[in-house]
Amino acid sequence: MSKATTENRGRRNIVIGFVTKKSSDKTIKVEVERQVRHERYGKYIKRNSRYIVHDEKNEAQVGDRVGICETRPMSKLKRWKLASVIEKAAREGADQ
Numbered sequence: 001m002s003k004a005t006t007e008n009r010g011r012r013n014i015v016i017g018f019v020t021k022k023s024s025d026k027t028i029k030v031e032v033e034r035q036v037r038h039e040r041y042g043k044y045i046k047r048n049s050r051y052i053v054h055d056e057k058n059e060a061q062v063g064d065r066v067g068i069c070e071t072r073p074m075s076k077l078k079r080w081k082l083a084s085v086i087e088k089a090a091r092e093g094a095d096q
Contacts, residue, residue, distance in 0.1 A: 012069045013069065014067055014069045016066070016086065018030065018031055018065055019064045019066055021062065022060070027052065028060050030051050032050075032068075033046055034047055052079075052080070053078065054074045059082070060082055064087065066082060066085050067084045
């Protein structure tokens with residue numbers, strides 16, 4: 001048997017969303033918006049999902065646009081981890 005690497009574990013889902021809450025150390029809440037087609041009328045409707053995400057380095061802040069990927073269960077609700085911070089939110093009072 002070979003070592004378990006990311007190549008042979010299968011494809012992991014990656015989604016993009018916004019950080020809505022920085023709840024505790026190494027934990028953030030991310031809201032992901034998606035569009036689904038209505039079954040009868042065919043109109044596209046926005047749906048939101050909220051995920052509890054593991055942020056190992058505490059790099060994401062509220063308002064940041066982030067990419068998250070599926071991982072093993074970290075706790076009762078954490079099944080996602082931070083893959084990357086795509087875009088930083090504009091901070092008030094920040095020098096530019």
